[in-house]
Amino acid sequence: MNSLPFRRPLSAAETVYDYAYRLEKIGYDEMLIRKEILRHDSPIDLDSYRIFNSSSDARIRYVTMIHQLTPTKPHKGLVKKLAASISISDKEAEDAVCRYEEVGAMPFIPWRLSKTEQ
Structure with missing residues (x-):
């Protein structure tokens, strides 16, 4: 890192x-x-911190990364993965995933992707 x-x-x-x-x-x-x-x-x-809310760029970037790592994961699976990985409620995760679906993918620093996925 x-x-x-x-x-x-x-x-x-x-x-x-x-x-x-x-x-x-x-x-x-x-x-x-x-x-x-x-x-x-x-x-x-x-x-x-305000930075960590369902519409923040940082959270949308994280949803983008999760979706790129698991593109076949359904909406509900994406919500569960987000909630579990950053310890937020299912409601907060649902709001973030809906916001992601509304605004689309955001560029992020690919710290989790393998060399072949970058």
Whole structure:
């Protein structure tokens, strides 16, 4: 994961929210933002950040990645996978998948895809 583009650690002058927002703006998906934030020792409630909601770019990018990894997964399967992988409610996952279906795929940093899928 050290080869991710634009990776710059949380600076002393930056809040965790600012860091998450910066990562979202450069194309990180929600799972990757969560992992990057958790690398820092500050105890935080990730779900309290606006960045993690059903219509955020970061969440839509993550749904895009899940859908690309499992393109035959039906709507309900996509909802269950999203809910389980980032520990959100089925309702939040349903909202995100519906939003994804509405706006379409968003580009993301392919940190999970194999070399042949990139």
